[in-house]
Amino acid sequence: MSRRVDILPVLAILVGVLVLGLSAVTLADDGITDKEVTVGAGLDLTGAVANRGVNIKAGMEAVFNRVNEAGGIHGRKIKLVAYDHVYQPPKAVINAKRLVERDKIFVMMGHLGTPTTKAIMDYLGEKHVPNIFPATLASIWTNSGKWHIGDLATFADQTGLIVDYLVKERKFKRIASFYQDDEYGLDGHQAGKARLKHQYDRAYAVEVDYKRADIDFSSQAAKLKESGADAVILQAVYREPPRLAEQCHAIGYHPLFIGVSAIVLDKTIELGGKHVEGMMGVEVYPLPTDPGAFLDLYRADMKKYFPHLALDTTNLYGYQKAALFVEGMQRAGKNLTRDSLLKAIESIKDWDPGWGLKYSYGGDNRRVMSRAARLVSVKDGKWTKASEWMELQETGRK
Amino acid sequence: MVEILTSQVVSGLATGCVYALIALGFVLIFKATDVVNFAQGEFVMASGFISYTLLIRFGLSYWVVLLVTIVVSGVMGVILERVVVRPIMDAPIFSIVIATIGASTVLRSSAGIVYGYDVLPLPTIFSKDPIRMGVLSFTVMDAGVIGSSLVIMMALYLFFTRTKTGMAMRATAQSQTAARLMGVSVKGIFSLTWAISAAIGGVAGVLIAPIIYLDPNLGVIGVKAFAGAILGGFGSIPGAIVGGMLLGILENLSGYFFNAGIKQVSTYILLIVVLVVRPSGLFGAVAVKRV
Amino acid sequence: MSNRDNRAPGPPLLTVDGIETFYGSIQALKGISFEVPERSIVTLLGANGAGKSTTLKSISGLVAPARGSVTFKGQRIDRRPSEEIVRLGISHVPEGRDLFPELTVLENLKMGAYVRTDKRAIQASLERVHARFPILAQRRAQLAGTLSGGEQQMLAIGRALMAAPTLMLLDEPSLGLAPMLVEEIFGIIREIHASGTTVLLVEQNANKALSIADYGYVLETGTISLAGDSRQLLKDDHVRRAYLGQR
Missing domain, CATH: 3.40.50.2300 (Response regulator)
Incomplete structure (x- = not known):
């Protein structure tokens, strides 16, 4: 019994230290000193x-x-x-x-x-x-x-720009979406869908998805070809666009590929070689x-x-x-x-x-801090500007 | 429609052939030594980097590179067997399997330290241009991968059935004691088995890396190949080949008829169905009973 | 056998001297010594677990004796691995035959000649084995695992003969066979011996074994309890009671 009594002062001190410690934390933010x-x-x-x-x-x-x-x-x-x-x-x-x-x-x-x-x-x-x-x-x-x-500028806003460009400037009738099946790919994919519907009363010609670790897109290529889409919007990263383009070309299908800023990397060209020539993308800051x-x-x-x-x-x-x-x-x-x-x-x-x-x-x-964007395309193995800078409007999903 | 379907099957078969080669590596080592080598996928990855180095840094010609890569991969297999597996050969199988998992991590990290985690394009002699033959539509690459894989499989078949060493390898897989009594050096056969498995993995790497690009995580393709080997009945050589090929085709068709999510799990759905219907796999050995 | 009375016991081909063999911490052999003279048939008798198979394994190198020595043709072989010992001329037909069940009959025989390189000599051996066991020629393309018990035993012996051994170690060749087949197997052992091969035979059928052997050794719990000329052993009361089932 006496042992339990002895513990009490220790506990009291512990609680005191804890309280002091907590109050110290609330006084200043973590991770910052004068130095x-x-x-x-x-x-x-x-x-x-x-x-x-x-x-x-x-x-x-x-x-x-x-x-x-x-x-x-x-x-x-x-x-x-x-x-x-x-x-x-x-x-x-x-x-x-x-x-x-x-x-x-x-x-x-x-x-x-x-x-x-x-x-x-x-x-x-x-x-x-x-x-x-x-x-x-x-x-x-x-x-x-x-x-x-x-x-x-967000992927959603960028996709709005892509849709406008494809419909208004290129006068394309059939537009497909190739997207990564996660929060990243869905962001632009849904925004594009909304833009097509509300602005132009249309829908994607076909929607094909892929998973992050996928390495083969031959079934996606086949579906895209069957849809007869003139352009394919890419909500992807740098690995997939070259491989998709190769596999589309392999079955004799040559649409315009156009992607958000995540695909605008030198790596995309290094991996894709001649298969990504003519591919377009959106840039949100200079080269x-x-x-x-x-x-x-x-x-x-x-x-x-x-x-x-x-x-x-x-x-x-x-x-x-x-x-x-x-x-x-x-x-x-x-x-x-x-x-x-x-x-x-x-x-x-x-x-x-x-x-x-x-x-x-x-x-x-x-x-967000900037909404600048411009279009670029692959010319002679280099990302080359295809439009002047513009300020994007909000087209994110609502 | 028919043309698109056939092209799906052909390109699936090409991927499937690579799965089959890797699965063969799993099965050969398992049959000979009872070890499941989880570093098999890393042989594929390593050979990709070896051939990348030889092609890009040393500028050697493709066929020389292929040959050197196969030899170096084989040597790597022997080293892995000598250094990692042999010292603990008497330990429980579970420990050995864990050791191979450790080896795979070491190989993957080493590649990352040396080459970085960037994705690299590996050149190949097979172009990605389309070929059309009636309703068949495929790329030179597809044909090259399928052709090369079949050549390797045929060469292995001849080795196992027509040569004394091949016969000794099969014999050792069936009874190590009897093989020793015949004068076979079982340790030598183990080393040779690892060398051959690693070399086949090396071929798979040279074939697949130009298609799916090269990076230290390339070895995860081994997981698919492993599923292919189980599908065929782990321990059966024809099973590994058919299992791997089936898997490649099935993946493509399920991606075509359904979506990426179904494609991703189709492998495992098929695996479960096959194992429920035939627990020993498609080619599972109906054990030859000794009287 | 007529040659038994006038045989000239040759110099020892194999000398086993005080071997002790362990499985983990269990001592299976506690100092076994015997000799196998050239061109003889020697048999090891004893109950299950007496150490007969372990003795053969210690000779062929499947297990290594911890103490003692095995000398074959004047060379120490007790520290050598099996794959070298077979090259010196010792073929071991293990208990349960240990065939390669998924190799064909012919492939099993070829495996028997694994250590030999002279293709014509191997072909000659194969023809001799086929002549002695016509059934193996008939079934050459069949998987070994699909043979009957008697056929498997013949294949096991045939496979051992393919190495052209000087000394053949036979472990329970008649085990599980029908009486007619047992006769056949013993006939074959006699033939092998007649053609110049020395035989060390482990048998549960002591009567049969002693009837063809020159010498016999009786093992009991890892030691040799009795040794002698097989004719004497056949008359020995202890042997008759314990191993010949006679009172």
Whole structure:
């Protein structure tokens, strides 16, 4: 009996420590000191879209390295902690918990993949950890409340542009959809369906899906050919369009292939060779080789920090995210909190980092920083611009 | 319609032939040593990278590359057997299987460290241009894959039935004790079995990597091939071939008639149906009883 | 047999000296010593579990004795693996025959000649085996697993003969066979012996075994309890009671 009495003071102290600890947590946000701010990222570094993960990480690190070497932002260096989720939602969840609870990140930055980011969005919201510029242009980040914010024109908006182009400019009658059967592919697929119906009173000539790990699209090619579609809209990544094109050509079917920005990668051309010649896509930021002060800085930083990596749309994608984040941090000032950072990012209006395109928060009630887009096509083995820049209207699914 | 269906079957058969080659590797090792080698898919992946290196970095000609790749894959098989499997040959089968899973992870990670996780295009001599023959419509690539696979299978058949070493391999699979009493070095046969299985996996890699592109995760194709081997009755060589081919065709047709989701699970649905109706698989050995 | 009385017992072809063999921690042989003279038939008798099969396995290298030595044609062979021992001229027909059931009869015979390279000599051996066992010639294309018990025993012996052995180890060749077939098998053993092959025979049918053997050894729980000329053993009271079923 006496032993139980002895435990009481110990318990009291424990409870006291816990209470103190909790109150300390509520006083300041995690992941931030006067000297450092910890940024987390979940990327695919070894899986099906590892090419994207590796390059996005490099692009972000190039910016952070330069900023840190110059003394950081308001005296704070940026520390990036990135984990590999292999493009698998369950792993993404484990990584997010590790980042938030063990590494105590201040924000999540550039989290890769639609299904993977969707798997962690509620958790981040609960923990009040901002989900900044996830590396997926799904429309969901732009309308899911305060903790989520996207950077570039969404796949849904891009698909609206594609549909308009195919119907109005190319006068195509039959348009098919080839989409990845998950949150990523469905986003653009549904938006295109809605656009066709509400704007033009039409439907897709055929809808064919595929699964993330699929390697053979001969049955999809056969269905597309049977539909007689003039154009096939691709809601895919870089592996599938070349293979699909090859397999369509193999059965003597040569439609126009046109995809959202996720397919506009040099890898697509490297894999597809002559079979992707003439393929079209949407671009939502300039090419790594375009002129502009911001792009000069990008090229210099990449050469300095990642000399072995080729300049590529994907590392530029990561680079511009980080640059936009740094701009937000600058604006938030010395007294940085998660709330003040988000407010600072939301204050960005007509900001041109130096490449001719402007970032402006919002519009159409959407939490997104840019709605610029242009069409490109593969000409002589290179992505080549096929239209001028335009501002997209909202066509996301409603 | 008929033309589209036949092209579906032909291209499914091409994928199926590659499954069959990998399945053969599984079955050969299993028959000889009772080990299920879960690193079989990694032989396929590794050979893809070996031939990529030889073709792109060293600029060797395709046939030289093919030959060297087959030999190097075979050597890799022997090394795996000597280093990973042989030291624990007396351990429970479960431990050995786990060791092969470990080996597959090591191979996959090594490829990732050396080559990165990027997807690479592997050149091939077979073009992807279409050929038409009556109602048949397929690519040069399809024909090349099917033809090469059949040549390999025929060569294996001749090896097993016409050569003394081939006969000794079959004999060892049936009774190791008796084989030793005949003067067969069972350890030598084990090494040879691993070499042959890895070499066949190597051929599969050179054939499939140009089609589905090359990356360190290419080895997951081994899972499909494994299902093909079970379908045919694990342990049966004709079963592995027919099982693999059937699987390739079935996948394509189910994708055509249904959707990607059904295509993905069609393999396993067929597997379950076959195992319920015939638990020993399509070609499951009706055990020859000894009197 | 007429040659038995005037045989000149040759020098020992095989000498087994004090071998002890273990299966894990269980000691199966506790110091077995015997000799097999050249051109003789020697038989090992004993109850189940006495160590007869283990003795043969220790000679052919299927198990390695922990202590003691086995000497064949003047060379130590007790540390060598089976696949080398068969090359020296010892063929072991194991208990239960251990055929390759899914190889054809002909393939089984060819496997018997695995260690030989002279194709013409192998062909000659094959013809001799076919002449001695016409049924094996008739069934050459049949899978070994589909043969009857007697045919399988003939194939097992035929397969061992294909190695052209100097010494043949036979483990329970009559086990499970009908009386007529038992006669046939023993006839065959005599023929093999007559053609110059030395035979070490393990048999449960002690009467039959002793009737064709020159020497016999009786094993009991891993040791040799009795040894001698087979005619003497046939008369021995203990042997008659224990192994010949006579009172």
